[in-house]
Amino acid sequence: MTGRVAGKTALVTGAGSDGGLGAATARRLAEEGATVWLTDIDAAGVQARAAEIGGRARGLVHDVTSETAWDTVIAEIVAEGGGLDILVNNAGIAILRMIEALTPQDYARQMEVNMTSGFLGMRAGVAAMRAAGRGGSIINLSSVAGLVGIPGVSAYAASKAGLRLFGKAIALETAKQGIRVNSVHPGMILTGMQSVALKDNPDQFAIITAGIPMGMMGDPADVANMVLFLASDEARYVTGAEFVVDGGLTAQ
Template sequence: MGRLAGKIALVTGGASVPGLGSATATRFAEEGAKVWITDRDAAGAEQRAAEIRAAGGQARALGHDVTSEAEWDAVFAAIEAEDGRLDVIVNNAGIAVLRLIGEMTTADWKLQNSVNLDSVFYGTKRAVQLMRKTGTKGSIINISSTAGLVGVPACSAYAAAKGGLRLFSKTVAIETAREGIRVNSVHPGMILTNIQGVAQEDNAANYDAVLNAVPMGFMGEPDDIANVNLFLASDESKYITGAELVVDGGMTAV
């Protein structure tokens, strides 16, 4: 207990259960952080926050469309007004639409890049600005994917966004390193979340092909990612920036 005692953290896309954001918010609160949970599903975000408070933790919730810069401004204004600073941000909100390139529409492409990449720019930029303003040596954690490291069938738009997120994170890490602001990316493989469930239902043949490529032969759980995020959020990772942490059951080792 207490690995994040006194820290203020923001986790986007935290409403879904099972989900990486909700699992991360719960772990952060268990370790002493006050967690701001945001999601387009405002009611779901508030339910997660209420569960954390019921368990004795500190949590606040806000409705938040991560593709809207105005809503990002509102989220940061609320955090600064109430807590005065931000120590950790987890840019977790994401969407996956599995389509082979011949079936990919322009709308599919734009939506995935807007949610998965543009939003990370919006959140990272505002986090850096607030951390600089308050002199906070903070941690920025951007959730990428193994699809941001290697080619995965039917993931061209998703991979473009997640691969861009990877190098975006490394570049900002270099820009902010001397200020003690750390920026890292986390690359989950096949994790049992709601987004995976939807992908499986919509694209069963493609989904099975990806699952069969996992050397361990099964999907990970949201806590497998939440625990990596906890490490990166804590002072235990104070000398780690510009890194990519892969959590994929050996998928990219092949």
């Protein structure tokens, strides 16, 4: 099937990293016909990713922790595209430390970038979708760390778990308007950054993959395809749910 999101306007945050989940998601949505706006705090990176996708892809600088920045980005998208149909809250950071090494600043920064940005995005996205009156789909990129406990991942996990439940509540608030809100929970995904790190540390790669039932790390495209499904009308009766993409990791 082609053109699964044809005619729709999408915003994907945190899409500036080469080989990252945001870039892969934006590319997949564009391949299926959407006009895609990529945003990132990295100006050069997001412009490069938009240029690689080409066509109807656009890159914008965007600090997802700023309410003003969200208002500006959404206003530009609505002005040019007539509305917003798909919002992918992908931007995030990870500071992975055991509790004794985790500072209040580490904790606060992860909550701000991973959780507060999702709140600001959902609030702005819902307003734009309600104004257009044609429903919409919001997909929050959480993590398997938002579902199960992992040592050294406490603050990151808290932010991702919070994003999951925040989205469920918004799904109930917006269901009558046809605005769907779901979360995607990737496991170990071979992003560009991880590819470089594991190339230098093949023994670590073997240790990681040995713990995954499918015996391999996922590809960013695996996550992008899940987002595509949730963004499309094929998922018209799906809201307030979470979708795990982890090769069976959390089924153990």
